[in-house]
Amino acid sequence: MRITVCLTDNRPDAWIEGLRAALPGAEVENWKPGAQQADHAVVWAPPQSFIDEQPALRGIFNIGAGVDALLKLRLPPQAKVVRLDDAGMSVQMAEYVCHALIRHFREFDIYEADASEGRWSFRKPREREDFAVGVMGLGVLGERVARAVAQFEFPVNGWSRSPKAVEGLRCFAGEAEFDAFLGATRVLVNLLPLTEATRGVLNRRTLSRLNGGEPGGYLINVARGAHLVEPDLIPLLDSGQLAGATLDVFEVEPLPAEHPFWRHPRITVTPHGSARTVREASIAQIAAKIRAVERGERVAGVVDPLRGY
Numbered sequence: 001m002r003i004t005v006c007l008t009d010n011r012p013d014a015w016i017e018g019l020r021a022a023l024p025g026a027e028v029e030n031w032k033p034g035a036q037q038a039d040h041a042v043v044w045a046p047p048q049s050f051i052d053e054q055p056a057l058r059g060i061f062n063i064g065a066g067v068d069a070l071l072k073l074r075l076p077p078q079a080k081v082v083r084l085d086d087a088g089m090s091v092q093m094a095e096y097v098c099h100a101l102i103r104h105f106r107e108f109d110i111y112e113a114d115a116s117e118g119r120w121s122f123r124k125p126r127e128r129e130d131f132a133v134g135v136m137g138l139g140v141l142g143e144r145v146a147r148a149v150a151q152f153e154f155p156v157n158g159w160s161r162s163p164k165a166v167e168g169l170r171c172f173a174g175e176a177e178f179d180a181f182l183g184a185t186r187v188l189v190n191l192l193p194l195t196e197a198t199r200g201v202l203n204r205r206t207l208s209r210l211n212g213g214e215p216g217g218y219l220i221n222v223a224r225g226a227h228l229v230e231p232d233l234i235p236l237l238d239s240g241q242l243a244g245a246t247l248d249v250f251e252v253e254p255l256p257a258e259h260p261f262w263r264h265p266r267i268t269v270t271p272h273g274s275a276r277t278v279r280e281a282s283i284a285q286i287a288a289k290i291r292a293v294e295r296g297e298r299v300a301g302v303v304d305p306l307r308g309y
């Protein structure tokens with residue numbers, strides 16, 4: 001069995017070494033133009049030229065959860081696209097979202113600003129019942145995040161494509177229940193995959209519906225930058241309709257130095273690190289899935305190209 005590795009923006013050596021150790025007997029090589037045909041590929045954002053040179057691939061294993069960059073390519077029709085299924089990311093995502101939520105709810109950003117000026121300040125405690133959290137996407141990451149938030153006793157709503165029942169959550173599904181979900185939510189957390197149906201879903205209309213249409217909504221976007229119509233955000237913050245936003249992902253990454261999000265006082269920017277790929281856990285997961293595919297077994301995380309996730 002031959003495995004080719006093509007990782008844009010990632011150093012391949014440790015991946016190759018780890019895959020060789022986990023799959024003894026397999027030939028694992030870093031891809032170079034003109035390389036031999038492989039059975040499986042381990043990839044992150046590969047170029048179309050890589051795919052065009054590997055028409056016989058049976059499996060394409062993505063070292064991230066989101067497959068939006070991969071699905072833009074023309075892929076061999078027989079190749080299964082398999083995404084990472086947690087592999088250490090959901091706990092990081094839960095930490096990140098709980099941190100952003102609690103920082104906002106407890107106004108730690110204001111205490112930090114006061115402390116930087118040596119001011120001993122007091123702020124009236126707020127009621128968590130007034131800060132219903134809504135998680136868009138109740139998949140591997142979204143459900144873990146929703147459960148973590150519920151541990152802090154915030155009311156939690158969840159929205160997915162198909163109807164779900166998750167204990168402790170008020171679940172909404174599909175377009176028909178989207179506005180009701182938004183209206184019942186004050187702090188919106190985006191954990192949707194980027195697809196044709198979800199591109200631009202965070203926009204003036206939808207963000208204005210948060211908190212029953214009253215001012216004070218808050219956005220935490222940890223999925224993909226193209227979910228947000230970026231020019232819509234600052235007017236909503238400046239008018240007070242939204243109280244703030246924590247953004248980990250952007251339409252263009254790295255976020256350009258001149259982008260106004262860097263300097264807006266009510267936007268917190270982090271560099272697409274809310275849940276990083278954990279190499280060892282990912283190698284173990286991918287190797288186990290390659291062995292299962294070779295035995296003709298079903299594996300979790302196979303992407304449906306028509307759904308886009």
Ligand code: NDP
Nearest residue numbers: 065066137138139140141160161162193197222223274275
């Ligand atoms: P999953 O595929 O497990 O979950 C996707 C969820 O979104 C499902 O609940 C699905 O509904 C729902 N969904 C999809 N389309 C729609 C729609 N049109 N309307 C309503 N709900 C929809 O994905 P993960 O949880 O593993 O990952 C989510 C995303 O997080 C990734 O695609 C990636 O973009 C992003 N990500 C970001 C990282 C970062 O560092 N910032 C790190 C890792 C991932 P249903 O359950 O009905 O299918």
Ligand code: OXD
Nearest residue numbers: 063064065066275277
């Ligand atoms: C992912 C990511 O999709 O890192 O895994 O964004």
